[in-house]
Amino acid sequence: MNLEPSVWPRGDGEMAERIREHDWAATLLGPIGRWPQSLRTAVDMVLAMPGPANILWGPAHVQLYNDAYIAIAKDRHPELLGRPAAEGWPEVHAEVLVPVMKRAFAGRATRIADLSVTLLGHDGRSVQRAFDTTWSPIRDDHGAFAGAMELLVEVADRRREETNLRESEAQHRLLIEDWVQAVWETDGSGVVVADSPSWRAYTGQTLGEWLGYGWLDAIHPDDRSYAERQWREAISAHGLINTEFRLRAPDGGWRWTNVRAAPVLNAGAHVEKWVGINIDIDIRKRSEERYRTLFDAMDEAYAVVEVIRDESHAWSDFRFLEVNPAFMQHTSMPYPVGKTATELLGTPNPRWTQMYGQVLDTGEPLRVQEAEQTLGRIFDLNIFSLDRERNRVAVLFTDITGRVCAEAALRESEERFRALVTAGGNTIYRMSPDWRRMYQLDSATLAATAEPIEDWVEKYILAEDLPRVRAAIDVAIDTKSLFELEHRVLLADGSVGWVLSRAVPLLGPNSEIVEWFGAGSDVTTRREMQERQGVLVAELQHRTRNLLGVVRSIAQQTMAQTGPTEHFREQFNDRLSALSRVQDLLSRSDQEPITLRALIQTELDALGAGAMQDRIRLHGPFVRLRKATVQTFALALHELATNARKYGALTSEHGQLRVTWRTYAADGEGRRLLLDWVEEGISHPLEGRDAVSKRRGYGRELIERALPYVLQAETSYELGETVLRCSIDLPLSERADPRTRA
Amino acid sequence: MTSTTNPLAGRRVLVVEDEYFIADDLRRHFEERGAEVLGPVPRVEDALALIAATAEIDAAVLDVNLQDEMVYPVADALQARGVPFLFATGYEKTAIPARFADVRHCEKPFEPERIAGALFA
Structure with missing residues (x-):
């Protein structure tokens, strides 16, 4: 041109x-x-x-x-x-x-x-x-x-x-x-009509390639349609052009260029021509690309957002300008670029806008964890301002929902484990390698230790047990093996309990002890039961052997009166049966207290007195008997009942048996029991009866000698023509002598 | 009779036993052999009172469980006076306190002859 x-x-x-x-x-x-x-x-x-x-x-x-x-x-x-x-x-x-x-x-x-x-x-x-x-x-x-x-x-x-x-x-x-790099011009319609040596030097195009629209051939195929569209739009709008694309370089490679062009208007405001320049931005673009590659490749999500103000100038929403591929994975949102958070999520967590606005207001970066309910996710975010003039912030973040959930699950599982262990009286603890320090103790029954302490021995262990505990610890440390000991402990409520304690050493890489992890189960109940069982067994032995001694004496006494005859066998068997019945009562006495009425009734029933209820009267209050008194008392009642059945009031239809008793307070001695055994209407008072009146028989000796000896009783035994009257008066309450009571 | 043929003759023997018939058996046995029986008594306080009131005691037979009271205060009092005694009891020897480990021990049921033999052997 x-x-x-x-x-x-x-x-x-x-x-x-x-x-x-x-x-x-x-x-x-x-x-x-x-x-x-x-x-x-x-x-x-x-x-x-x-x-x-x-x-x-x-x-x-x-x-x-x-x-x-x-x-x-x-x-x-x-x-x-x-x-x-x-x-x-x-x-x-x-x-x-x-x-x-x-x-x-x-x-x-x-x-x-x-x-x-x-x-x-x-x-x-x-x-x-x-x-x-x-x-x-x-x-x-x-x-x-x-x-x-x-x-x-x-x-x-x-x-x-x-x-x-x-x-x-x-x-x-x-x-x-x-x-x-290049200076050039076109005609008013954007067609190249003039040579541009600098363009040709920059791109390596010949003049012929440059003219017309040939310059488009110098543009990278991927950018060509974009560049052409930009150019045509600017031509039709008479606007400025400022765009970037890749241009062929004379060496055959591609270089990023920034094209800027402006229309030159004539006096009639018509575009006379376009003038333009090319600026080489290859170095900048390639470093940008490197960052882009980094952002594209990294696992963390990255987004640039523009924070939006409402009419009252308050931060109200934000728009996504740029995101990397990881963003899509971390959020599972639809492609967000160009859209606002409200458009994308409906009702997003309002904290996002607040935090982004805060970063813009202060210029200070922010590190937070925050949840987005609409996505059901929790994020760990770094927020920093990118361009405070244009309200842009960059957000670098990761989805930590899984981690948070896993941590919560782990915490919950630990709490469940601890609850499981401490429920039912179990204890868990951690000790330093030398057992000087207790790191921690959780328990349902012992006072907890949350922070490490040195005085755990004073806190938990009884002084008498300390040598045993120390010895077991020393052995466990020496052998780096299980500590196991049953010992007493001071409980949180101040009482003493028993634990079976076991601890294992946790070993480090050089098999040195790192710490001890222990668990104790509460065996207080078992120990108490064992102790009680020991007492019971001893009691049983005592009672059984005593009983055999009594049996032996009864046999001696009975034989002394009857000789080794059939009569001996009968009386001896009767008396053994009475002993046996009272053993039954005694064995049940823990569940069922032994009352005076039950003792009398048992002896009468054994004689078949059930059919004679109209001739027998029992009358008296509820009286509980001490176990130690029961056996001798029962034998005495047996002798009375046997005699009544064989020789006394229960032999004839006219006879009457009346047993009455009452309790009363004696001067300075506590309560006493007075029992009256009265038989009336006896037909043959002396016939065969145990020779009670003539010489002291076994039954009478029991009443007149044994009851006073064993029970401190005062007794009387009177046999008249048709009447038998026996009274037994004995202390009910246990003697109040502190010297002799356990 | 000399003491070698009848070791009980003239001896003063304390009997502490809460079962009447056993106590009576022992009493009779000792008395038939010329011994003097102190008691028998069924309770700790009676036994202690008797010991305190008696100047001379040659030996003693002690039941251990006296109506749920343990006889040990009586044993202590006898040891303090140097009186030999034995336990006649239904308990195992292991149930008896260690300080009486050397005391002779006859388990029930027993024959009175054995008691006498054990006391004056």
Whole structure:
């Protein structure tokens, strides 16, 4: 595309007009129509820029600049146009411009912030000025670096302008990049009609490949449709382009490039053409890719969210901007990017928005565990602010539901185990390797030890048992084997119990004892039963042998009266039977107290007196007899009953037996029992009766001698013509002598 | 009779036994052989009172369980006076306190002759 010199460059700005009308043939650049395309494109760009910009071209650094630059040039304008910089800016040329241009011709950009220079005013006075300036190299049509474009702001101006900057930020950014690889232009409809040596150098395309839409062939196949769509949309919307894609490199590889382009409007606001630049961003992209690969590959979930405020400016929701693949696994949510939490979850945990907002408010990162009920999950999260201006936070997190549940289950199972062990009187404990310290003890019956203690012996062990316990511990430590001992312990309620205690050593890698783990079962009940059983067995022996001694004596006594005859056998058997019955009563006496009435009734029943109930009267209160008194008393009652049946009131139909008893309080002695045995209507009082009245028989000896001897009883036995009266008066309560009572 | 043929003759023997018939048997046996029986008594307090009131006691026969009281205070009193005695009891020897380990022990039922023999052997 060759434009007539008289009409290029277009535009109605002052500098466009001055460039059009300048007598270029007289300058080092030569006639404007012969300028290289790259220079013309650079001039178009400079003129399109809203801020100060200029070009230094060629070895002489011939200067071209735009309208905004006039404020920089001040009174050097308009003489600056087309003049070598050494003449235009003699104060700074050698010191600043020459090294900058040297770098540009080597293809390198230069940025200088707050460059302070001393310039001479037209009145000869020196003025201090400061600039932020950026120099980008420009290639000529042969691909060689032939000049540089400078974008600059005066620092004082810049500070003022920063407030107005936002609007033109996109353009501004477009223009201040360091590294411009290619500069190019198209016609108003976006079709490439002009050569761009810098594009061709950057991509390796030939002119023919470049023209038209051939540039699309230089784009990576994966990015091509995307790039084309962006371009067409920008063309139709007359918008700015700022996009990134991969471009073919001359070496055959692919390089990431940032394309920025802007329409150049003519006086009628029509797009006259598009100018654009390519900035190489390959290094940045590849490092981004590395991070992306890392985020994609890592197991932790990662998300970038934008936190949203409601009308009252309070944090109300958040939107997912970016997530990694692990995010999907950790949350099992549908793909969330572009959606808000409320859209995705309905009623998400409000804490998310609060925490994200808090991180934005404070700038402080947050480490928390939090549950999301709608997902049924618990997360462990690191939240940090990414971009507080745009309300963005990054969240790095893992799903710990399984772990938390497992921990809870383990805790529960431990508690169950402990409950199981301590219920039913069991105890568990842990000891240091030398048993000096008790780490812990849990028990249902012993006072618990939650923190390690040294004085566990004083706390739990009885002094008398200590030597045995110590000895067993020493053996267990020496042999590194089971400790096992039954010993007494002090219980939590202050009483003494018995435990069967067993402890095993837990060994370390070098088979050293790390600690002892022990369990004790409460054997107090068993021990008490054993002790009681021992007492009972001794009692039984005592009673049985005593009984045999009594039997032996009865036999002796009976035989002394009867001789070894049939009569002996009968009486001896009767008396043995009476002894046997009272043993029965005694053996049941723990469950069933032995009453006086039961004792009398038992003897009468044994004689078949049940059929004579109308002739027998028993009358008296409930009286419980001491076990020690029962046997002798029963034998006495047996003798009375036997005599009544054989010789007394129960032999005839007219006889009556009346047994009455009562208890009463004796002076200073406690309660006594008075029993009267009265038989009336005896037919033959003396016939055969045991010779009671004549000589002292066995029965009578029992009543008159044995009862007083054994029971401290006072007895009387009177036999009249038809009446027998026997009275027995004995103490009921046990003697209150502290010296002799256990 | 000399003491070698009748060791009981003239001896004063204390009998502590709570079963009347056994006590009476022993009494009769000792008396028939010329011994003097102190008691018999069925209770610890009676036995202690008798010991305190009697200047001379040659030997004693003690039942161990006296209506659920243990006879040991009586045994202690006899030991203190140097009086030889034996236990005539239904208990096993192991049920008797260790301080009476050397005391002779006759298990019931026994014949009075054995008691006499054991006392004055």
